[in-house]
Amino acid sequence: MRTDDLIDRLSAGLEPVRSGAVARLLAGAVLLGMAGSALVMLAMIGPRHDLAGAMTHPGMWTKLAYTFAMAAFGLWLVERAGRPGADMTRPALLLALPLLAIALLAGLQMSAPGADMTGLVMGRSSRVCAALVTLTALPTLAATFWALRKLAPTRLTLAGAGAGLFAGAAGAFVYCFHCTEEAAPFIAIWYTLGIGAVAAIGALLGRSLLRW
Amino acid sequence: MIAQEAQYRDWMLAALAGDAGAYRMLLAGLTRHLRSYYARRLDSGAAEDAVQETLIAIHARRATYDPALPFTAWVYGIARYKLIDEYRRHKRRATVPLDEAGALFGHDEAEEAIARRDVSKLLAKLPPAKRQLVSDIKLDGVSVADAAKRTGLSESAVKVTVHRAIKSLGEDVNRDSQKRQGGDADR
Numbered sequence: 001m002r003t004d005d006l007i008d009r010l011s012a013g014l015e016p017v018r019s020g021a022v023a024r025l026l027a028g029a030v031l032l033g034m035a036g037s038a039l040v041m042l043a044m045i046g047p048r049h050d051l052a053g054a055m056t057h058p059g060m061w062t063k064l065a066y067t068f069a070m071a072a073f074g075l076w077l078v079e080r081a082g083r084p085g086a087d088m089t090r091p092a093l094l095l096a097l098p099l100l101a102i103a104l105l106a107g108l109q110m111s112a113p114g115a116d117m118t119g120l121v122m123g124r125s126s127r128v129c130a131a132l133v134t135l136t137a138l139p140t141l142a143a144t145f146w147a148l149r150k151l152a153p154t155r156l157t158l159a160g161a162g163a164g165l166f167a168g169a170a171g172a173f174v175y176c177f178h179c180t181e182e183a184a185p186f187i188a189i190w191y192t193l194g195i196g197a198v199a200a201i202g203a204l205l206g207r208s209l210l211r212w
Numbered sequence: 213m214i215a216q217e218a219q220y221r222d223w224m225l226a227a228l229a230g231d232a233g234a235y236r237m238l239l240a241g242l243t244r245h246l247r248s249y250y251a252r253r254l255d256s257g258a259a260e261d262a263v264q265e266t267l268i269a270i271h272a273r274r275a276t277y278d279p280a281l282p283f284t285a286w287v288y289g290i291a292r293y294k295l296i297d298e299y300r301r302h303k304r305r306a307t308v309p310l311d312e313a314g315a316l317f318g319h320d321e322a323e324e325a326i327a328r329r330d331v332s333k334l335l336a337k338l339p340p341a342k343r344q345l346v347s348d349i350k351l352d353g354v355s356v357a358d359a360a361k362r363t364g365l366s367e368s369a370v371k372v373t374v375h376r377a378i379k380s381l382g383e384d385v386n387r388d389s390q391k392r393q394g395g396d397a398d399r
Contacts, residue, residue, distance in 0.1 A: 006264055007239045010271045016230030021275040083276045084289025085313070152273040154293040211297075212269075 022151060026079060029147035033167065036139025037174045045132065047177045059182025062105065066187060067173035069098035070195060074166030078144060081159035082151025088158065095165070099192070105184040123181040126190050132178075133194025134201075137171025141198060145209055153210050160206015161199050168198030214284045214317045216241070221283040228274065239267055242287060249291060249316045254298060266294045288313035334381055342377045349374055 018024075041047075054060045076091040110120055123129075144163040153159035172191045181187065220241065226234035246266055250259035269290050277286050292308050299308075331351070335343050345363065348354040349370075360367045 001264070003243055003260065003264055003267070006267055007236060007243065010239060010267065011232045011236040014227065014230060014232045014235050017228045017275045022278075083278055083281070083286070084273075084293065085285030085287075086278065086281055086289075152269070152276045152290065152293075154289045212273075 022079065022082065025147050025150060026075065026082075029143040030075065030140075030170070033140030033143030034170055034174065036143065037136050037171050040139055041136045041174050041178055044135065045178050048180050050180075051177060054180075054182075057182055059184075060176070062102075062184060063176045063179070063182070063187045063191065064173065066098050066102045067169050067176060067191065067195075069101075070095065070169035071166055071173055073098070074162060074169050077162035078148065078159070078166050081153050081155070081162045082148050084152050084154045088162070102184060102188045102192075106188040109184050120183040120185040121189060123183060123186040123190075125179065125181060126186065129175075129179065129181070129186075129190035130194035130197060133168065133172045133175050133191060134197045135171075136175045137167045137194070137198045140170045141167035141202060143167075145202075145205070148210055149212060152212065153206075156206040156210045157203050158206070159210055161203035163206070164199035164202020165195065167202065168195035171195075171198065214282075214313055216317055217282060217284050220287075221279075224274075224277060224283050225279060228277070228279075239270070242270070243267065245287075245316050246291060250295070253295060258298060262294055262298055266291050269294060282313070284313045284317050288316045291316050334384070337381065337384060338377055342373060345370060345374055346377050350378070 048054060073091050073094045077088055077095070080086045080088045080091055106120075109115065110117060141164060144167050145160075148159055148163055172195055175191075175194075181190075220238060223234040223238035223241075227238055243263060246263045247259070250262045253259075254262055270287065273290070277283065296308055335347060338346065341363075345359060348359050348362075349356065356367050356370050360370045363370065365373070
């Protein structure tokens with residue numbers, strides 16, 4: 001086809017784009033993905049039995065706040081990654097805030113007099129925590145990739161890592177409702193390891209799965 | 213800031229609202245930049261294919277343009293991605309600079325054509341023998357020694373002839389632009 005004919009065809013069939021189209025697409029992916037992650041968590045391991053009581057513990061709110069903030073900045077990173085020419089540095093830098101906060105809190109708890117170091121760091125589920133976070137995150141990772149493929153990522157490894165980071169944090173947020181650990185050092189290490197694992201998976205898959 | 217930014221952004225915003233006329237002007241304008249961008253980086257058949265693929269990508273992904281960001285950077289992001297895609301398909305490894313929308317919008321097929329036309333118009337003012345020398349040496353990159361052999365002149369004579377010809381053309385250009393400014397003042 002001649003290029004002039006192509007231009008004629010493209011402009012003849014032009015439809016207006018509703019504003020906020022990208023935001024709606026991402027919102028759909030987040031809802032779908034997190035519903036999938038919740039189902040996986042409920043079917044695989046179930047919520048903690050004392051959930052209602054746990055909602056009054058500051059430890060519960062600490063891990064919810066940490067994973068929520070990571071997911072929020074991660075989602076912003078995904079939105080930037082899906083737009084050609086957009087700068088990703090700001091959301092990437094903001095991710096340092098929740099990381100610093102949880103590290104600081106972990107340091108405070110560990111330096112308290114008479115702190116049980118091993119208990120704070122290893123808890124009772126350190127061997128399975130990161131793996132379960134990763135499994136819980138997989139439906140959200142799939143939904144985020146699906147949405148990114150409809151956008152226009154131009155740096156595929158970076159976009160994949162951003163998608164993995166968001167999905168890992170969203171999966172960890174869901175996993176909070178199963179996990180009975182409440183010590184900040186445990187969360188800072190094992191939750192973050194799980195989130196990082198999903199980010200690594202996303203980075204590896206991005207190059208091939210995000211091409212358009 | 214790239215010179216075409218404001219105009220193209222206006223057309224893009226109109227196109228997103230459904231204005232087909234503005235969209236056609238936008239695509240036609242971008243095509244000129246894309247042609248010259250790919251022509252300098254791919255062979256000719258692949259270059260026109262890349263132009264068309266990029267136009268289709270711009271169309272299909274137009275919702276990803278964020279009006280708060282420069283439009284030229286958005287287009288360059290897509291053009292660069294399609295170039296890398298093309299290199300990858302032919303297993304060619306290449307690094308493509310990341311933040312240089314100027315690489316796409318600095319050159320323009322039409323501007324290059326105008327420049328070429330101006331140069332040939334100017335050269336036409338020279339007598340044929342001098343014109344040949346200037347165009348051989350200054351435009352085609354023939355060495356002074358070769359030009360001397362071809363014309364039978366000494367190398368220093370060739371150098372002097374070319375130097376004087378260029379100088380006289382420079383004076384012509386200055387006189388023309390002064391005349392034009394004088395004309396503007398009369399109006």
